[in-house]
Amino acid sequence: MKNFYITTTLPYVNSSPHIGFASEIVQADVLARFHRLYGDEVVFNTGTDEHGQKIFQVAQETGEDPQVYCDRFAGQFFALKEMLNLSYTHFIRTTDAHHMKAAQEMWRRCDARGDIYKKNYRVKYCVGCELEKTDSELVNGRCPLHPNRDLELIEEENYFFRFSKYQKPLLDLYEKYPDFVVPEKRFNEIKRFVEGGLEDFSVSRLKSKMPWGVPVPGDEKHVMYVWFDALTNYISTLGWPEDEKNFVDFWGSVPEPNAIQIAGKDNLRQQSAMWQAMLLSADLPSSRQIFINGFITVDGQKMSKSLGNVIVPQEMVEKFGVDGARYLLLTMGAFGEDNDLTWERMTERYNADLANGLGNLLSRVVTLAGDLPFDFGKITFPVDDSWDRMISHMDYGPLLGIVWMTVREANRFVDEQKPWELKKTDAEKFESVMRKLLGDLFEVAHLLESFLPQTSEKMKRALETREKIALFERV
Secondary structure (H helix, E strand, C coil): CCEEEEECCCCECCCCCCHHHHHHHHHHHHHHHHHHHCCCEEEEEEEEECCCHHHHHHHHHHCCCHHHHHHHHHHHHHCHHHHCCCCCCEEEECCCHHHHHHHHHHHHHHHHCCCEEEEEEEEEEECCCCEEECHHHCECCECCCCCCCCCEEEEEEEEEECHHHHHHHHHHHHHHCCCCEECHHHHHHHHHHHHCCCCCEECEEECCCCCCCCEECCEEEEEECHHHHHHCHHHHCCCCCCCHHHHHHHCECCCCECEEEEEEHHHHHHHHHHHHHHHHHCCCCCCCEEEEECCEEECCEECCCCCCCCCCHHHHHHHHCHHHHHHHHHCCCCCCCCEEECHHHHHHHHHHHHHHHHHHHHHHHHHHHCCCCCCHHHCCCCCCHHHHHHHHCCCHHHHHHHHHHHHHHHHHHHHHHCHHHHHHHCHHHHHHHHHHHHHHHHHHHHHCCCCCHHHHHHHHHHHHHCCCCCCCCCC
16 A cells, blocks of 8 residues: 545636636546555545635625635535545645645745845736736637736736746756656647746746735735645645655655646646746655646637637536536547537437446346346456556546446347346356356456446446446436
């Protein structure tokens, strides 16, 4: 047994949960469940990012106190635990009192290293990204990720973090861990970014202009820049800095980092460079590995309220059920790539793989097997190093493809062997056929434990008791 730590990013609470984050947290959930099956002690962290200009502006527009606004939306993200049957152990909010104290301690440690200083600056700022933008990053003068938002020009005195100091230490970190960022193309992207030279970034805002943030230690006129505050959640959730033992047990130590992170590609720079530089500055262990996923579009277009094409997790669960939604989120395409969804394609896959495939197979086998005795305890499962490797690299699509190959072959075997006829004409062969099918389905149920936990449990119960259940209904 060992300790295992995984965290999602913390989504902003400026809108309801969308399927991009739902995909991220389900992917993390699979890895957390897999490690528990191996007997590991797991910390699975998620939560909500609640400070910053974007939140402050939206709260002002709705006429709400920012904390009341955050409380309302944080509840929607917490509700994902039951909605998607998630197994996270920690849910942290960046407005939690302990987190804010931890963020201030992170500031003090970076400051003690001489990595925080004050200067006047003028910059173009995208509120949607909560990031400064250089002209080379803009398309037609706008942020390509938020083309409908006007950039803000910020000109004031702020505190800065000496990001430029950490170019070589970051490159050394990347060389030490050749799989530090997955997939490889995202790793190459962040290495090119760092090799191109780093510019110090602002880590504070004037409280008089933007009061919604963690107070800067020793300067009541400033609050922390949202990213400096929010990134610290990954360690504050472990009780850092007070609970040093828990922190080392799960986050790791300088020579042996342990933490796994998962994020979207719009978080690549923040997670794999900015956060790592902050950890280096504070003399804390780096992350061990960061998984970077792609974007989800709907019918070839970016999800947008104005287009009316936004898909939310609740809609998927209402139509396909909890495990149906999980299955679709896990098989929408290759990890790390941009993937496109439509309701039509999701319905087609759900019916083909789940309702007509697995659900129909289980129903046929349980009905035909009747009270035929079968010792499930003697089944051995063909999980080898290649399976472990694919799990640890979040290659969930190919893994589930292997499972469904077994399902399709078992359905074909039923059609070929016609056990309903064998039952009348050849009892010995009937029993042989049914035992193979019972074993195949129990193997499938076992392999689905981390992916579709409710389905796995229902299948095992049905196979052991011969209880007839409707596993998946056609939609």
